[in-house]
Amino acid sequence: QVQLVESGGGLVQAGGSLRLSCEASGRIFGDYTMAWFRQAPGKEREFVAAATWSGTYTADSVRGRHAISRDSAKNAIYLQMTGLQTEDTAVYYCAGGRPKIGSSRYSHLYDDWGQGTQVTVSS
Secondary structure (H helix, E strand, O other): OEEEEEEOOEEEEOOOOEEEEEEEEEOOOOOOEEEEEEEOOOOOOEEEEEEOOOOEEEOOOOEOOEEEEEEHHHOEEEEEEOOOOHHHOEEEEEEEEOOOOOOOOOHHHEEEEOOOEEEEEEO
């Protein structure tokens, strides 16, 4: 079983930056994909970015502002968020699993989830 722990959320003004971290512990091996999703109040969970064994993928809605990176030695991923907008306000979740190539954006394909970290962007 894998445990995922997020950190780095908080309150920031529009235009500001935040860096989220997620560390995984437990039985991790092979092509384990780690990803970020977010869920705003009243909305469905939304794909943000993923780090797979073959590369990284970022949602169109945040590309150019947010970037995912991975430290395989630490079993960790990071989400550097810049140019934050009020629309970025959400609970950000770290996810882990083995979705097939091209399917990293589908939340139901992930087995492991963190508890979430709140990001609030004020205008």
